[in-house]
Amino acid sequence: MSDRSQDGPRTSVPRLIITQDNEFWFTAAREGRLEIQRCGECRTLRHPPAPSCPRCRSFVWDTVESSRRATLHSYTVIHHPPDPAFEYPLAVGLVDLEEGTRLVADIAGIPHEELTPGMELEVGFAEHAHGDVLPQLRRPSGGAA
Numbered sequence: 001m002s003d004r005s006q007d008g009p010r011t012s013v014p015r016l017i018i019t020q021d022n023e024f025w026f027t028a029a030r031e032g033r034l035e036i037q038r039c040g041e042c043r044t045l046r047h048p049p050a051p052s053c054p055r056c057r058s059f060v061w062d063t064v065e066s067s068r069r070a071t072l073h074s075y076t077v078i079h080h081p082p083d084p085a086f087e088y089p090l091a092v093g094l095v096d097l098e099e100g101t102r103l104v105a106d107i108a109g110i111p112h113e114e115l116t117p118g119m120e121l122e123v124g125f126a127e128h129a130h131g132d133v134l135p136q137l138r139r140p141s142g143g144a145a
Contacts, residue, residue, distance in 0.1 A: 011085040013129035022049040024063055030133045034066040034123050036101055047101040068123040070095035070137065073102065077112050085129035093137050095121055105135040 018026055025048075028035040036045050039053035040060030052059050075093040082088050091107035093115070107115065108126065126136040 011083055011129045012081075013083060013085045015130050016132050021051045025049050026132075028063075028065075029125055029135065032125055034068050034097075034103075034135060035063040036066050036097070036099055037061050038064050045099055045101050047097075047103060064099065066123070067098045069098040069140070070103065070121045070123055072115065072117055072119045072121055072137075074117060075107060075115050091115060093121070095123075095137060097123075103135060105137050107137045109138050 037049045041058035042056040044055045073094045078090045122140045
């Protein structure tokens with residue numbers, strides 16, 4: 001007999017797959033920072049993290065901390081299939097980070113009818129399924145943007 005209460009809410013969201021190439025990113029997110037991978041040879045920024053640079057193929061890399069300022073490039077509002085890990089309708093946005101890379105994340109605290117490409121957002125962090133901490137897009141706070 002299994003005790004489902006230890007498993008948390010039933011969800012179809014898979015657990016994160018953490019590798020040596022992306023562990024830095026998830027660690028930073030848990031600490032409230034958005035880190036971007038940078039090629040150690042040609043200095044190209046890349047996201048999502050990868051083992052080698054798509055431009056010069058170098059395996060050498062470091063990271064830079066993002067300002068977390070972003071501009072909404074595009075978004076969608078998801079209605080189905082519902083999953084208990086999320087509140088529906090769920091807005092998901094693609095943003096251009098100030099540093100020049102893009103990020104996909106949930107949008108929180110903004111009525112869907114107010115979302116417009118080009119609007120300024122900031123990246124915050126929130127707990128998601130399985131207790132994971134992931135980026136979440138929000139209105140800029142105070143002087144953040």
